Amino acid sequence: MNYIETEKIREDFPILNKMVNGNPLIYLDNAATSQRPRQVIEGIKYFYENLNANPIRSIHYLAEQATLEYAKAREKIANFIGALPEEIVFVRNATEAINLVSFVLPFKEGEHVSTSYLEHHSNLLPWLRLREKGVVVDIAGIDENYDIDMDYYKHLPTNTKLVALTHVSNVTGTTNDVKEVTRLAHEQGALVLIDAAQSIPHMPFDVKDINADFVAFSGHKMLGPFGIGVLYINKNIEENLKPFLTGGEMIKDVNINKIVYEDAPNLFEAGTQNIEGAYGLGLAVDYLNRIGMQNIQKYEEELTKYLYEKAEELRNVEVYSGKSKKFSGVFSFNVKGFHSHDTAYFLDRKGIAVRSGFHCAQPLVEDRLKLDGAVRASIYFYNTKEEIDKFMEELNNIAVKYGR
C-alpha cells in the first residue's frame, strides 16, 4: 500500500482532523462528494484576492488575468482526460452536463436513446423526459452480479441515436467496459455519452482511447469546488448541436434579424461562468496529477480489496456491491432487518460518515435490488486501513445488536 503517502496527504485535508460526535471523523461518503485539500481551499481565496474579474469581456489588467486563468483551467482539465481545450465545456456538474446533451442533440420522434438500470437519476431522467418528444427510451439490463448486458449493445434497436451509460455505478460499484460499449455503439451508428462522475476522480481516464462523443463529470467529487463540472464534447461530432442557454459571450455576431453563434465550447457557456470553480478545479487536477492517477487507482484497489476481505467476517450484513467482474471502492450493504438510515445514524454517532437511502438511483435500488434503501461507504485515496478497521468494528457492533 505504498503507492501513496497517506499520512502526508491527510495533512493537506484540514477537515479530516475534525472530531464528529466525540470521535475522529472517518469520511466514507466520497461518492457523494470528496473533501478538498488546502491547495484548493486557499487557491480559491487567492483567486478572489488577486485575480477576480469577469473574464473574456473587459480588457483591463484583472480581466485579462481572469481570462488567462480560465483558459489555463480549461487546458489543465483537457490534458487530464486527454482532450483538446475546445472540447471542454464548463457546466455546474455532471447532472447539468447530461441535461445539456439532452437539449442540444436534436432528437426526432421515433429515434431511440439507450440508458441502463445502473444509472444515477442524472443519466436517466434527462432521457426519460425525451419521451415527451416521442423519443423511445431503451433500458439496458443487468445480471445477478450487476454486470451490464453486453449482448444488448451488440444488437442495439435500429434508429438508436445515443447510448448513455455510466462508467462506474455509484451503488453497485460496477465498472463498465465503456470502451467496448462505445466501439459497439459506433459500429451501429449511435453516439455515446459516458457518465464518468464516479470514475474520473479515481482512475486514469483517456477520452481519445475510449472514443466516446460526450463525457460528463463533476468537480466536487474530485477535490474541486462545488458548482463546477465538465462536459466533454468530441470535436469530430458531425451532428449539428443546437445552443443550450443563449446570452452573453456565446455569439460571434448578432442583430435583431440574424444570429451567428460561437463554436463550442463558448456556444454552451452563455453568461458569466463559475470562474472561481474552474480555477479551483484546475488546482484540484494539479493535486491529483502530483499524486498520479495510476497511484490513486492502485491504492484504492488495494483498500477496496482490504475492505471486502474484512466484510466477509461480518454477520447479519447483506452486501450488494462488489459482485461485478470489475468494481470500484463502493461498498453497499444493509444490516439485515434494519433500515439503512438507522445504520447510517448509528455509524454517524461514532464519527463515521456514510450515505443511506436510494442514492439517486431509485430504479436500481428499488426495482432491481428490491430494497427500500441501502447504506453506502465509499472510499478515496486519503482513507486508510485503520479507518476501514474502525468502520468494520462499529458496523459489526450494530449488526450484532440490531441485525437478524
Ligand SMILES: Cc1ncc(COP(=O)(O)O)c(C=O)c1O
Ligand atoms: C454516477 C453518477 N452520475 C451522476 C451524478 C450526479 O453528480 P452531480 O450531483 O454532481 O451532478 C452522480 C452523483 O452522485 C453519480 O454518482
